Amino acid sequence: MSRISVNLTSQVYEYIHSVTLREDEIMQRCREETAEHRWAVMQVSPEQGQFMAFLVKMLNAKKIVELGVFTGYSSLCMAKALPADGKIIACDVNEEYTSKAKEYWQAAGVAGKIELRLAPALDTLAELVESGASNSFDFIFVDAVKEEYSAYYPLNYRLLRSGGLMAVDNVLWGGDVANPEDQTDETIAIREFNSMVHADEKVDMCMIPIGDGLTLIRKR
Numbered sequence: 001m002s003r004i005s006v007n008l009t010s011q012v013y014e015y016i017h018s019v020t021l022r023e024d025e026i027m028q029r030c031r032e033e034t035a036e037h038r039w040a041v042m043q044v045s046p047e048q049g050q051f052m053a054f055l056v057k058m059l060n061a062k063k064i065v066e067l068g069v070f071t072g073y074s075s076l077c078m079a080k081a082l083p084a085d086g087k088i089i090a091c092d093v094n095e096e097y098t099s100k101a102k103e104y105w106q107a108a109g110v111a112g113k114i115e116l117r118l119a120p121a122l123d124t125l126a127e128l129v130e131s132g133a134s135n136s137f138d139f140i141f142v143d144a145v146k147e148e149y150s151a152y153y154p155l156n157y158r159l160l161r162s163g164g165l166m167a168v169d170n171v172l173w174g175g176d177v178a179n180p181e182d183q184t185d186e187t188i189a190i191r192e193f194n195s196m197v198h199a200d201e202k203v204d205m206c207m208i209p210i211g212d213g214l215t216l217i218r219k220r
């Protein structure tokens, strides 16, 4: 039995891309242009985008919430995996970043599936709950403010249908969560979130060491 995962050297990482990635031209353009952005590191990796698209298809998802859009790569991956009548409520606060996202969504022909809500994610989640959308979402991708992860959680839980999935990004925070000397606000917040989910018996959960760490949480 292997005790640890394969060491992801650059060579192995490139190999994985060479034998798995199925990006189309627009996804590739979104990723290459975003690579020039000062906050390029915020974008999910292509293999993670493809993994999430795979989950969306496995769930036969039709209704998705995304918290944290940036230039739109993760929403693009998920929108392309949705059926024609599928919908993503995409939450962000930044008009500059999301105007780029809208260009890619338009070019990829998925703009009609994505409803951008330019407001703090916590407000949009609360509005969705108040509007009666509880127990209706199939998939929720969390990638916005790390210090707010624990506050998103109960709202996301309410919005998910039974059997629906939350996917939460950056749960390893570059490895800092495992370093007790790191006591920065974001690291502490992610650690607290990880412990909270681990202890929550209402859900099934696992943590995947893809990208910066992705926790999958299934509502029972």
Ligand SMILES: C[S@@+](CC[C@H](N)C(=O)[O-])C[C@H]1O[C@@H](n2cnc3c(N)ncnc32)[C@H](O)[C@@H]1O
Binding pocket: 042, 043, 044, 067, 068, 069, 070, 071, 072, 073, 074, 075, 091, 092, 093, 094, 097, 119, 120, 121, 122, 143, 144, 145
């Ligand atoms: C890590 S990035 C998202 C990356 C995106 N998922 C991707 O793969 O390209 C985080 C995003 O959260 C947005 N954000 C910051 N504060 C927010 C808030 N209060 N509510 C919603 N989004 C917020 C930022 O503008 C930024 O675009």
